[in-house]
Amino acid sequence: MFFDKILSHDKKEQRVIENIREHIKLLCTACNTFRLGIGKNNRKLINDVAELERKGDSIRREIISNIYNGAFLPYLRPDLCKFVEIVDRVFDLIEDAAFLYLSMEIPEHANREENKASFFMGIPEPVKNECGRVTFLNVRICEMLLITFEAMLKGEDLSEKTLAIRIYEKKIDDIKFNILEEIRKIDIDNFWEGKIVSDFIAAITRVSDIIEDASDHIQIISVSMR
């Protein structure tokens, strides 16, 4: 294993690596839960995202604490911590998006009674499909981050993996521009209604930007270990 070259003989490093792996896997789960929650308009699944974010926070704290308790050579520690912090920012974004989604209630002038049973919240219809595609691609890009991390551990060439992440990021950017073009045509009744929709779109489309930063950081860690 690539990391063997810089590992000390105790198990602190191994624990950190396992925790980082678990952290990224949890992120994939959070993104997928969010995607399913939106797809099925399921409030429970959306609420689960916050629970997963809390678990992610706890893993992040454990990783940082193990690193500063002596895992890895000192010159590597800041980069590893930075990587974990970047991944944690994605958890925060997904959690924000989940809360914003729950805030998208049917406006007061609509027939709430009629809508309550089947659909008491939701994304504006003209951009619903595209938002769904973004959440799907967010799951894919997170999986790609995990693949990139595993490749780094094996000392493999990362260029094709990071390219794949950049392709996903570009694709999501293209969809974002389509969404922004459509969203301008939607009538908004009040400031908060518009702000919630706008913030929600900003949150789901920013995930890929941060994952791209995280993959760049994996590249930096990989280079610094050579």
Add this chain to the structure above:
Amino acid sequence: MKVQEFMTTNIKFVDAEESAYDAIEKMVDRRIRSLVVRFNKKNIEHGVITARDVVFKVLAKGLDPKKIRVSDIASKPILSIEQSMSIKEAAALMERSNIARIFVEKSKNIIGVISMVDLMDASLIMRARGENVF
């Protein structure tokens, strides 16, 4: 990998009765290289007009694009596939038909397009994921 995962949904339409100039304006404004052509009001029949059609069938011949109708230079019918088809199947069809883009439909409605660049992107991602490309 399914085509719906990687298709581009930014597709724009033009009516067959409109002029080639109208089509050019739409392509320039939207920065796209093809438009789906509607041949009747029910939108059942579709064709396609590309930047290539405009260049070689109108501009290169010194014709006035305002006097040429879209229907005169559009290709019809378009090749389309279901959104649940795989990227591999789409690539095979594009290669067999020697075309640069293929439209994606859902219940007979055009919902997206897969271009050569989309195919390249999808193939690179499949490689990075360790999946068989073609």
